């Protein structure tokens with residue numbers, strides 16, 4: 204037989220769980236998309252080429268857009284041709300959204316399991 208306090212706690216836990224389900228659905232929005240993704244981050248790289256006579260040695264660095272991603276623990280770089288910049292930026296942003304959603308889903312899942320464990324502790328009785 205459950206005590207009144209347990210009944211109230213159970214009711215709160217069920218509400219918590221329902222809230223988490225709603226949160227989970229929100230986080231999954233980014234996962235339900237169909238557009239292609241490209242792993243990595245797009246950014247501008249400024250560097251020196253090393254030739255002493257080059258303008259970059261006087262501070263006018265070579266600037267180019269690159270896509271950077273990690274592969275088997277190593278950072279890979281690809282220089283982006285101007286005609287692919289918009290496309291790759293969009294696809295890498297979509298990738299970031301998916302990864303962000305994945306992290307949220309993992310965190311929400313963890314919270315859900317904690318709530319389920321609490322519910323079990325309250326509902327469980329000896330045979």
Ligand SMILES: [Zn+2]
Nearest residue numbers: 251252257259
């Ligand atoms: Zn140079």
